[in-house]
Amino acid sequence: MIAPTAVLRRRPRRLICGDAVIGATLLIAVIAAALLSPWLPLPDALSNNLLEIFLPPGSPGAQGTHWLGTHWLGTDQLGRDLLSRILSGTRLSLLVVVLAALIGAVIGTTLGMIAGYLGGWVDALLMRLIDIQLAIPFILLILLVIALMGASLTNIIVIMGCTSWAIYARVARAKTLEIRELEYIQAVRAMDFSTLRILFRHILPNLFTPLIVLLTLDIPRLIVLEASVGFLGMGIQPPTPTLGNLIGEGRSYMLLSQWLVLYPGLVIAALVIGCNLLGDALLRRTHTRLD
Known part of the structure; x- marks a missing residue:
């Protein structure tokens, strides 16, 4: 006979696996x-045809009625194929998001480890910087950057990355405060290892799991x-699609062609839901606390 506790332990694992599978499939x-x-x-994605403007999804294009010439998601106000533009825009948006997330993770993890390990005035200064960064509205900051430097791909990536480091710094600092009290850290301190070696060789590997989980939850x-x-x-300007x-x-054409907003919105929803499900499954699977 199976104990009730054993049954209760299996059900969350199945839910976790289901969330992970659904999230990974969407992504x-x-x-x-x-x-x-x-x-x-x-x-x-950039070629237009004014004879094919606002074609509904599934309409045949100029090449005929076979599948190669079908606008599966319709066309926009300039006759451009919406499926091509969505796929191209998704590729560019993912590039921006992934690079910005990596920039934020690298900056935040490095500062968080240093603050948590050294403590004292360094820790206090970092916490005040985090408070200042979180107090500045992102929209105002990006407006300032675009006004001064222009809305280029590089500027968007840098500004998004440099405003995403605070949450990584907090998690890295909290975990470093725990790790630095462990016996093996005390041992390498007694062996007179350098601070950089202790941080990047002995503390950083222990931060990978919570930071990867945090990354999957921050990307949405x-x-x-x-x-x-x-x-x-205020981002990358047309005709380049995002x-x-x-x-x-x-x-501007929602009442005439709802698909122009519907399908890009569904792609954003699929990415966000997929990342959230996968991140939540990893969070429960690894029993990670992000505080």
Whole structure:
């Protein structure tokens, strides 16, 4: 006879596996389609045809009624294939988000380890910097950067990365405060190892699990943030497509062509839900505390 506690322990594992599978499936489907789109037989994302404006999804294109000439998600106000633009915009948006997340993770983890290990005035200074960074509205900051430097791809990545480090610094600092009291850290201190060697060889490997979990949970925020910036017209400028500026362009034609907003929005939702499900599954699977 199976004990009730054994049954209760199995159910969460199944739920965790289900969330991970669903999240990974959504992410793999969207990312694979975006990465493979340059080799798929699709129209160019920037080529327009004014004879095919506002075609509904599934309409045949200029090449005929076979599948190669079908606009599966319709066309926009300039006759451009929406599927091609969504896949191209997804690829560019993911590039921005991933690079920004890595920049924030590297900066935040490094500062958090230093503050947590050294303590004292260094720790206090870092915490005040985190408070200042979180107090500055991101929209105002990016408006200032765009006004001074222009809305280029590099500027968007750098500004998003440099405003995402605070949460990584907090987690890295909290974990470092715990790790530095362990016996093996005391031992390497007694062996007179350098601070950099202790930080990057003995403390950093123990931070990988919580930081990877945090990364999967922070990427959805950056996806929505990048889309919001593009929607407001402060991100990468048309005709180069991103998920945000596709929705921004399509909002003027929502009553006429709802698909211009619907399908980019569904892609954003799939990415966000997939990352959240995968991150939540990793969080429960690894029993990680992000505080």
